[in-house]
Amino acid sequence: MASFHDRIPSNMWRVVFYERRGNRVHMDRTGPWLPEKTHARQWADWFREQGYHVALQDQNGGLEKLHVGLPG
Incomplete structure (x- = not known):
């Protein structure tokens, strides 16, 4: 049986x-952690279609910008 850490x-x-907000861009909130980047990308794309400005963040704090002009 596989250990907990293997999963x-x-x-x-x-x-x-x-x-x-004016000339500034603020990180407003974050979504839940997801185990797969493709799943997080699907959610990000859906929110972009709804008009939100979003980026993807990995657990190490790195950001993948999905909009030009976002900090990161």
Whole structure:
């Protein structure tokens, strides 16, 4: 039987939401951690279609910008 640690994903991803306030961009909130980047990307794409400014963040804090002009 596999141990608990063998079932923990090595890298988690989440959607990060940004909000523009005047000339500044603020990280507004984050979504839940997801075990697969493709799943997080699907959610990010859906939120982009709804008009949100989003990025993907990995568990190490790295950001993948999905909009030009976002910090990261």
